[in-house]
Amino acid sequence: MRSILPHRTFMYYPATFVGNNSNLELKSCLLLNISLCEETESSEDFLVTIYNPISHEVSQYVRLPVSGDSYTVTDYNGNAAMLMTDIQLLISPRESVVSQLVPIPQSVLNIPYRNSSALNELVFRATDLPPLGFTSYHVTVSSSTGSSGTTRQSNDTNIGNTGISLEINATTGLVQSITNNGVSVAVQQEFLYYVGAEGNNTSSDTWASGAYKLNILETFMDMKISSSLIPTGDLVEEIHQVFSDWASQVIRVYKEESHVELEWLVGPIPINDNKGKEPISRFTTNLSTNKIFYTDSNGREMLRRERNHRPTWDVKLAEPAPGNYYPVTSKIVVTDEDKGLEFAVLNDRAQGGASMKDGQIEIMVSTLRGSQSGVHRRLLNDDAKGVGEALNETAYGEGLIARGRHFVFAGEIAGSDNVSLAAQERLLAQRILLAPWVFISRGSSAQTRSINRKQFVGLTRPLLENVQVLTLEPQDSRTVLLRLEHILERNEDSQLSQDVTVALQDILVGLDITSVKEMTLDGNKELSSLERLSWSSTDTKERPVIARKIEDPFTITLSPFQIRTFLSCTDTVPGMLTVHLIPHSHDDLGYRKTVDQYYYGKFSSIHKAGVQYIIDTVADVLSKDPKKRTGLDVQGLKLMGCRNVYEGLLYQTTRLGLNMDRVDKDGRGKLWEGKRRLSVKQRHGVSREEDYRAERDGNARNCIWTCDTDVVRRADSAVRLTTNNLIEWDILSTVETAFLWMWWQEQDEAVRNVYRNLINSGQIELIGGGWVMNDEASSHYQATIDQFAWGLRWLEKTFGVCGRPRIGWQIDPFGHSKETASIMAQMGFDGLFFSRLDYQDKESRLNTSTMEMVWEASESLGESTEEGTNTLQ
CATH class of the missing domain: 2.70.98.30 (Golgi alpha-mannosidase II; domain 4)
Structure with a gap:
């Protein structure tokens, strides 16, 4: 997972400092992976601006393809400082930086679609890049030689x-x-x-x-x-x-x-x-x-x-x-x-x-x-x-x-x-993961010299190496979402794996914090109001309790591997530079199909083969029959003193498209139904007949199971299920909020109100809630947190508290992990279910009645991040 920026970006510099050239065009070299950058190859004088997204100083080697034989790199990263329009700008006399020309590998030069004149890469070391800040370097063609090496x-x-x-x-x-x-x-x-x-x-x-x-x-x-x-x-x-x-x-x-x-x-x-x-x-x-x-x-x-x-x-x-x-x-x-x-x-x-x-x-x-x-x-x-x-x-x-x-x-x-x-x-x-972002600005020598004496520092002081500002995101004009992370595990290092104390008031340049609320990991719910199910199992271990201290009142303590999320109300300062970090992730969305093709349908020969029709038909059927519902029977189970998160489950992974030749004649968008009376001695959870196991095209993940269940609680495990009666119960799981958002934009207010009412009445319960499906689109935990935060924020803003999912879902190997369970637990999910279990593991669990489990998170985080989990059959 890498981060990307638009090809062209504009950054504002104070006119009083740089004269009339207050708009500086910054360009990203998006083809550096084939050693190609038009801006550096065709210019004899250019500015290199390097942004460091890490919360402490970093030194990084920069490589730029060039067509010349010798270059001079000049640095203005000195010690004399002045404050101007509340941006910290460091100025010093010009200093030359050691650089080296290195030949581009012949195999790269031979790439058939690489249209470049560059034969070498210019290498220099950007030293002590400021935390959440940038430094500029000036590069010019030189008449001297000697930097090319041998x-x-x-x-x-x-x-x-x-x-x-x-x-x-x-x-x-x-x-x-x-x-x-x-x-x-x-x-x-x-x-x-x-x-x-x-x-x-x-x-x-x-x-x-x-x-x-x-x-x-x-x-x-x-x-x-x-x-x-x-x-x-x-x-x-x-x-x-x-x-x-x-x-x-x-x-x-x-x-x-x-x-x-x-x-x-x-x-x-x-x-x-x-x-x-x-x-x-x-x-x-x-x-x-x-x-x-x-x-x-x-x-x-x-x-x-x-x-x-x-x-x-x-x-x-x-x-x-x-x-x-x-x-x-x-x-x-x-x-x-x-x-x-x-x-x-x-x-x-x-x-x-x-x-x-x-x-x-x-x-x-x-x-x-x-x-x-x-x-x-x-x-x-x-x-x-x-x-x-x-x-x-x-x-x-x-x-x-x-x-x-x-x-x-x-x-x-x-x-x-x-x-x-x-x-x-x-x-x-x-x-x-958070490699410095390199931007190139071309212009005349006078233009580049007039603006290159600059360094922006985003933090009032660097944080320790084991602490990272994971998120700094404006929520509105007076509120900022801040996530702080301890990046080491417990016992990984004798010094860096210790607890760390951070003073929030001293972190951010130009922000005066007036109040702090600690939130769940997704940033959408106050942590103090979080209530989750407590899970136990036959081999539950005693786990440490991780403290969450807030003192003074804006000083916090981070334990190893702990991520803490805060909403801070601030007095903002006009003219502050705002940097948006946008993780780039591509959802798999099937093989060679676009988002629109899955949403609107790709194959015209299949009637209504698109995600939008599933949402349409579900809302229509539920509105006609109040006895039907989708989601999980939360309210009914609350009366019994528990919440069964795995009951009567229909899941449909919308990103995969639909095999609509199996749709029922009533147009409800169901791909199949399985009805079976189960014994608790045979299976737990919901099952289906073996002949329903695969679709014609091998895509066996879009299905419906229908059954009625009772809850059986056993002292040695999580919730157990048996099937007693045979009645229909339709359950819908929507996985990717992005698809629901697309559908929502196309509806008038009357249709939206129907959907809101179905959610508020409990006929629809949303599952998951990530903007995209995290286990495929975002395999790294930082992007997973962002995708969940964006999706859950939109759901709660659109549907209120009833629209906030309590059950998680994932399907692919990068989601079969402790970290996925831990992230969901820290966001307030009561449990999660997943599919694609190893067939030998599945057989063993069916034989021992252990299809449900408690997914333990890191030893560093304690029992509060454990998650009740069930596997689909």
């Missing part, structure tokens, strides 16, 4: 800095070892690919590998290095490796950094042999790991994984590689406890990762769901999971090309400079 052919060589170095094997050309502060770890890194299974889609072990299904042959082909170049210089040393005509990478070590960066480029993946391919980057170390490795949960808590093992059932893996792949949003780690060593790989996008042998890490260079990552699996057979076509995407008549980065840490677990290696990884993960 380039040499190499077999056996070292690159590095005083802290970390990397050695290349003379025979293979592969990475041989990494040394960090004198401690060496043997490691070999290579590119390989699995051959995607063709399969006939008749059973789990003969299924084709595709967009939804990872099924790979156990044999793989490796790629040998054919050439290697070594650019060196004052700032960065690189190794340019070519594995084949469709796979290459650049290995980098920057001065003053403690990690190794690997930038890979893969594609177009060849298919002339009629075989689909799934490329991986594999790291093999000499660490003894005893089958154990760790992956992050949505970019946050690290989870222990064990190869070929599941903690709650006896797993038997017919497909060892897919069965050991886990979502990797930001990091995958192996450790050798006996040696006290750790090896970690961080990524710049959500991917899949595994440890197929001790000491080994492999990462697929796209996610398991090809359509979610910029796609870099290329397969030739459909997996019969609803897409209807093979995962074989092209651009400009050829297979796609993908470019991304991995960041490697290796060394002692204890780390260096009194900072553990895990804490160093956390800090770098923040820099990757």
